[in-house]
Each structure stands twice: as structure tokens, then as C-alpha cells.
Amino acid sequence: MTDLAPAQAPAADARAKRNVAILVLAQAFLGAQMPMIFVLGGLAGQSLASNPCFATLPISLIVLGSMLSATPLSAFMQRFGRRAGFFVGALGGAVGGAIGAYGLVTQSFTIFLIGSICTGIYMSAQGFYRFAAADTASDAFRPKAISYVMAGGLVSAVIGPQLVKVTAEAMVVPFLGTYLAVIAVNVIGALLFLFLDIPKPPAPAAGAARGRTRWELLTTPRIAVAIICAMVSYALMNLVMTSTPLAVVGCGFSTNNAADVVTGHVLAMFAPSFVTGHLIARFGVERIVATGLTILAAAGVVGVAGVELENFFVALVLLGIGWNFGFIGATTMLAGAHTTEERGRVQGMNDMLVFGCVTLASLASGGLMNCSGGNPEQGWVAVNLAMAPFLALAGGALIWLAMRPKEA
Numbered sequence: 001m002t003d004l005a006p007a008q009a010p011a012a013d014a015r016a017k018r019n020v021a022i023l024v025l026a027q028a029f030l031g032a033q034m035p036m037i038f039v040l041g042g043l044a045g046q047s048l049a050s051n052p053c054f055a056t057l058p059i060s061l062i063v064l065g066s067m068l069s070a071t072p073l074s075a076f077m078q079r080f081g082r083r084a085g086f087f088v089g090a091l092g093g094a095v096g097g098a099i100g101a102y103g104l105v106t107q108s109f110t111i112f113l114i115g116s117i118c119t120g121i122y123m124s125a126q127g128f129y130r131f132a133a134a135d136t137a138s139d140a141f142r143p144k145a146i147s148y149v150m151a152g153g154l155v156s157a158v159i160g161p162q163l164v165k166v167t168a169e170a171m172v173v174p175f176l177g178t179y180l181a182v183i184a185v186n187v188i189g190a191l192l193f194l195f196l197d198i199p200k201p202p203a204p205a206a207g208a209a210r211g212r213t214r215w216e217l218l219t220t221p222r223i224a225v226a227i228i229c230a231m232v233s234y235a236l237m238n239l240v241m242t243s244t245p246l247a248v249v250g251c252g253f254s255t256n257n258a259a260d261v262v263t264g265h266v267l268a269m270f271a272p273s274f275v276t277g278h279l280i281a282r283f284g285v286e287r288i289v290a291t292g293l294t295i296l297a298a299a300g301v302v303g304v305a306g307v308e309l310e311n312f313f314v315a316l317v318l319l320g321i322g323w324n325f326g327f328i329g330a331t332t333m334l335a336g337a338h339t340t341e342e343r344g345r346v347q348g349m350n351d352m353l354v355f356g357c358v359t360l361a362s363l364a365s366g367g368l369m370n371c372s373g374g375n376p377e378q379g380w381v382a383v384n385l386a387m388a389p390f391l392a393l394a395g396g397a398l399i400w401l402a403m404r405p406k407e408a
Helices: 010-048 057-080 082-106 109-127 129-135 142-167 176-195 214-218 221-250 255-270 273-283 285-305 309-335 343-371 376-385 387-403
Strands: none
Touching (some): 010 057, 010 109, 010 142, 057 082, 082 176, 142 176, 142 255, 142 273, 214 221, 221 285, 221 309, 221 343, 273 285, 273 309, 285 309, 285 376, 285 387, 343 376, 376 387
16 A cells, blocks of 8 residues: 655655654653553552542543543644644643642542543643654654654653652652652653644645545544554553552562562563564564564463463563554554545544543453452453453454555
């Protein structure tokens, strides 16, 4: 298939490389707030909620806020440009941190949850970093640009937990210091976008074609398969990752063991990004997505095979690598299947569907883990077995796309 997005000669990628460098820094610094909040969101929720069953609700509402803001934020960027959209995202992160801090001070779970929804605006904006990396890139540089920006998450995965260690108990109110630090991260990090050089999409002339409708885009085979693979890769990663600390501790290991397993997983999520783009350029995006789905399946097999600490480590590392190949591959596939005029519609629709599935996965994870078996071992097996039908769906979609006649 011929890419529909405008191509540039590789020699013209100087601006794209500069934008990628800025987006990598944004992913590394601004992105650090996400592990900060995900580490403490459940603990803070547990301290505020009247029912401990709702402890992880703040995390689910962050993802829900991301889903709800994806489409309007994408439309906003289509009209006003990436820079303006990323400023809105940073504002959402700062406001979310401020409301969350106020909820901690007043011991109000409701206020804290409102802050979580606002934080979702930042999470949604962060999801568009990968698309912004492709905006000014040539066809050859596009997969590398996307993967380099995703690699910035490797740094944020280190910065975020370290900031938590420094700030979590820094004030009388537990975790308040971390949420104040989140405000500072957004205010300072937003300055990076002043140096971003991505032209706004030209306003369509009167009577000019505006591209395909959302339904036409969604029923385009390549776009549909890209969205399916992105949804499955991200949702299954979240499903298993959310249950992992509960499973590790429930199977008799320590909280530190659980933290080490999650750290290995996060490193595995982002470390391959340095080579994923090169692999896509060499072997083709479909093969890399298929490889990612296969690795996700292998993670499930290792998880079902036993509950020794080694099983948790290997399963979560495979889960991270599989997510990386599947999600970056699906993003690359989508970025090459639409025109500039269609960018706002298709990218907003993609992220709304992806984060909608992630929201459901995060809500289902605890239920599968705690309510589908008589003990943590059985719950962990149920979580891993739940991956199978969705992997079959994504794999079948890829095979169907490969068997279709090539489009002009």
C-alpha cells in the first residue's frame, strides 16, 4: 500500500529530528508524572476511600479522562496545532495535580477523583507525542521518529519513581509533596513546547475535500487493523501489569519484589524503542506487529506456567517487549494510512478507542485477580488466560489484512 501521508526526502528531515529531540525530552520529563501518579494513586486512594475496593479508582479515572479528552484534543490540535494542544495537556496535568493535592489536604476522595480525571487530559496529550513525531518526518524516518519518542519513556520510568522517593513523605500530609511536584513538572516541562516546529495543518479552502468521514476511516482495512492491534496491545499490557503487584505479594513475595518486577517490566516496555523503528524499516510494520502479539502470547504462557518469582520477571519482561512492538508498530501503520486533512479525526478516534479499552482492562484486572478464583494463584492464571481471545482477534485481523489484495 502506498502511504497517504505526505512524504519528504530524507534530506529534509533536519526539522523532524529537531522536533523528535524536543518530544523525547518532553516524554522523559513531563512523562515522569505518570509513573509518579500510578505508583501513589492507589495508595492515596486507599487512604481516602471509605471502601478499600475503590482504592484503584483514581487510576481508572485517569485513563477514562484520557479517553474522553482524546477526540476533542485531537480536533483542537488539528485546528490550532500541536504546540497549543500540548500546552493544554500540560495545563490539564498541572490542574489535576493541584486538585489532587487539595483533595489530600481536605481528605476528600471525591475531589481527589476529579483531579484524576483532569490528569487524564495530560495523559491523552502525551499519547499524541508519537503522532507529532511523524508529522514532519519522511516516510523512511517516520517509524524511527515514533520509536525514539517512545524511548523517552525509559528515562521517565527512572525519574518518576525517584521523585516519588524524595517527595512522598516530604510533607505532613502523605503524598502531598508528590502532587505538588507534579504541578512543577508540568509548568517547567511545558516550556519545551516553545521550541517545537510543527506547522499547523492548512485550513481547508471553501469547497475543498475534507477527507474521509470517521466511519469511512474506521472501515478502511489498514486503519481498522492498526486500531485493533493498538487496542489489544495496550489493553492487555495494562490488564496484566495492574494485577502484577497483587499477584506477586499474594503469592508470598515482598512488596520490594513486586516493585522490582514492575521496574523490569517498565524498562522492557521502552528499551526496545531504540531499535523498533529500525526493525520496522527493515522487516515491515506488519511483521513487527505480529512479533509483538506473539511475544504477548508468550508472556501469558509463562504467567500460567507457574508463580515463582522468575515466572513473574520473565512474563512481565515479555509483556513489555510485546507491548512495544505491537503498539509502536500499530502507531506506524496508522500514521501512514491517512492524509493530513484526516489526521485530527483518525488520531483522536484511535486514542479514544485505545484508552477506552485500557479503562475497561484496568477495571477488569482487579476483578479477575480477586474474584475469579479461590486464591491469588488462580486469579493470576485467570488474568493471563483472559489474554487469549483478544490476541486471537488481533492476529486474525493481521492475517486478514495480509491476505487482501494490495491497494494502490
